[in-house]
Amino acid sequence: MSKSETGGTSPLHDLSNEELEALAELAQARVERRVSRRDVLKGAGALGVGGLLGGGATSAASADASDTDSVPDVGTPSNPVDVFGDGISANSVSTENTINNRVQVNPNDDLQTRVNDAGTNGILEFEPGTYTADLVTAADGQTWIVGKGVEFQPSADNAAFEFNVSDFTASGTLRVADPNNNTTSAPGVKFDGTRFSHFDFVDISGTFKGAVFDSVNRDTRENNIGGLRVSSHRNGGIDVLGETHDNTINAIWLLGQNASGNGLLWNTSGVDGGNRIHSLLALEHGGNGLSIEGGEMEAWFGSVLTDKAGGSGVYIGAAGMHRIFIGQLWASTNGNNGIYFSPGSGNTISEIQISQAYAWNNTNFGVLFDSGTTEALAVGSLIAQSNDTAANGNPNVRVAGTLKDSYIGYLRSYGASGVDVTGTVSDSHIVREHVDDGLEFSAFTSVNGDEMPEDLTARTGNYPNEFARHDGTDGTNTNAPEPAYWEASAGEWRGLYSGTVIA
Numbered sequence: 001m002s003k004s005e006t007g008g009t010s011p012l013h014d015l016s017n018e019e020l021e022a023l024a025e026l027a028q029a030r031v032e033r034r035v036s037r038r039d040v041l042k043g044a045g046a047l048g049v050g051g052l053l054g055g056g057a058t059s060a061a062s063a064d065a066s067d068t069d070s071v072p073d074v075g076t077p078s079n080p081v082d083v084f085g086d087g088i089s090a091n092s093v094s095t096e097n098t099i100n101n102r103v104q105v106n107p108n109d110d111l112q113t114r115v116n117d118a119g120t121n122g123i124l125e126f127e128p129g130t131y132t133a134d135l136v137t138a139a140d141g142q143t144w145i146v147g148k149g150v151e152f153q154p155s156a157d158n159a160a161f162e163f164n165v166s167d168f169t170a171s172g173t174l175r176v177a178d179p180n181n182n183t184t185s186a187p188g189v190k191f192d193g194t195r196f197s198h199f200d201f202v203d204i205s206g207t208f209k210g211a212v213f214d215s216v217n218r219d220t221r222e223n224n225i226g227g228l229r230v231s232s233h234r235n236g237g238i239d240v241l242g243e244t245h246d247n248t249i250n251a252i253w254l255l256g257q258n259a260s261g262n263g264l265l266w267n268t269s270g271v272d273g274g275n276r277i278h279s280l281l282a283l284e285h286g287g288n289g290l291s292i293e294g295g296e297m298e299a300w301f302g303s304v305l306t307d308k309a310g311g312s313g314v315y316i317g318a319a320g321m322h323r324i325f326i327g328q329l330w331a332s333t334n335g336n337n338g339i340y341f342s343p344g345s346g347n348t349i350s351e352i353q354i355s356q357a358y359a360w361n362n363t364n365f366g367v368l369f370d371s372g373t374t375e376a377l378a379v380g381s382l383i384a385q386s387n388d389t390a391a392n393g394n395p396n397v398r399v400a401g402t403l404k405d406s407y408i409g410y411l412r413s414y415g416a417s418g419v420d421v422t423g424t425v426s427d428s429h430i431v432r433e434h435v436d437d438g439l440e441f442s443a444f445t446s447v448n449g450d451e452m453p454e455d456l457t458a459r460t461g462n463y464p465n466e467f468a469r470h471d472g473t474d475g476t477n478t479n480a481p482e483p484a485y486w487e488a489s490a491g492e493w494r495g496l497y498s499g500t501v502i503a
Contacts, residue, residue, distance in 0.1 A: 164193035193217030215242030236261030273298035319347035343372035386415030
């Protein structure tokens with residue numbers, strides 16, 4: 001700009017080349033956020049051009065002392081505006097922290113300091129590299145932008161992060177790794193008091209535990225996580241504890257690789273329920289794949305796949321737990337049972353709904369109803385195949401406890417002995433069965449639409465096949481006036497209703 005255009009001489013006109021270069025370097029440092037706005041004004045004031053950059057802050061001294069931009073309507077000493085973004089004087093009171101302050105974070109920075117610098121509603125942009133994280137806590141309303149190549153490592157036996165925060169957003173992949181086994185009891189990430197927050201993807205590897213959801217600080221609720229992956233952990237994958245409710249996780253991958261604990265431990269209490277997990281994959285854990293050990297109400301699982309757990313694929317043993325909903329369930333090659341219901345003697349679990357379940361190649365039972373009462377169970381389709389790999393003579397399905405007021409739409413059992421009842425079954429139905437190796441049906445209220453007469457409830461019988469009639473060879477008998485059952489103690493077929501011997 002010429003002298004005639006401005007009506008005077010620009011202060012830049014009087015600077016030497018060296019001073020102009022210094023000013024350019026100062027501006028570049030501010031662009032890269034290596035200096036604060038106050039330091040820019042101080043440097044410009046030392047060069048005599050501070051008036052170009054910051055209102056009345058025309059010298060280094062005035063920049064240091066300023067709490068406002070010298071415009072009368074921006075604030076008063078009792079309620080100043082921090083135009084420099086680096087703090088208001090100690091004797092002043094601000095009604096709100098800096099809004100949308102952007103802070104660039106580098107691997108050598110102290111993470112907690114930079115988080116505090118950004119403040120409420122601030123934005124942190126993480127440069128690629130490895131960061132040391134010592135139980136870092138975020139601030140309400142913050143957004144973390146985490147790009148490719150960013151990794152956080154716990155400094156000792158501590159979680160990298162504890163999110164006791166509201167309205168937080170993590171954009172990108174929040175990756176936590178513990179290659180040096182620093183954690184000996186701590187998880188990689190703690191969600192404790194997290195509310196109304198969103199995480200794109202959380203990837204945790206090598207820590208003692210993967211992640212913990214809890215309510216020590218306050219309840220954890222109404223959060224959304226796009227994906228949560230835990231791998232190579234040495235103990236449990238994820239613990240969901242306390243008052244954790246109304247959260248949504250799109251997908252969970254738990255790749256234990258011989259971890260000693262459970263894949264997903266569910267043990268909520270107090271105000272709980274309303275949690276939804278659309279997809280769960282739990283592989284190779286020393287405990288159970290999915291272990292529901294506490295809680296009172298409402299958990300939704302879209303699909304559950306458990307494989308190679310040292311315990312059971314799915315264990316449901318929370319006394320008083322009700323309203324568990326599972327879409328598709330696969331339980332395979334587990335060290336104990338595929339699906340294990342066991343609330344304990346005198347306890348009840350109820351209103352469990354499973355659309356489709358497949359239990360295959362498990363060491364003991366495909367499905368075991370053990371001690372306590374399972375009530376109001378509804379299963380659309382249950383297939384149990386080739387279980388009892390330990391060859392202990394166990395059937396695919398056993399009712400050893402109490403099964404009450406329950407319904408199985410389709411039951412298929414093959415590749416091992418079929419189904420037996422050593423406990424109690426009342427008012428429970430199997431709409432359609434296809435069992436190759438026998439079904440002890442006498443305790444069920446109805447099977448294949450045929451009601452079981454009361455005088456047969458004490459008998460031991462096996463229902464051999466889907467035809468409901470038998471002549472000893474091909475599964476049908478045109479002379480039989482009624483469906484038949486096998487009376488094992490007598491070694492003969494008898495009419496289901498009459499009890500008479502069918503030749």
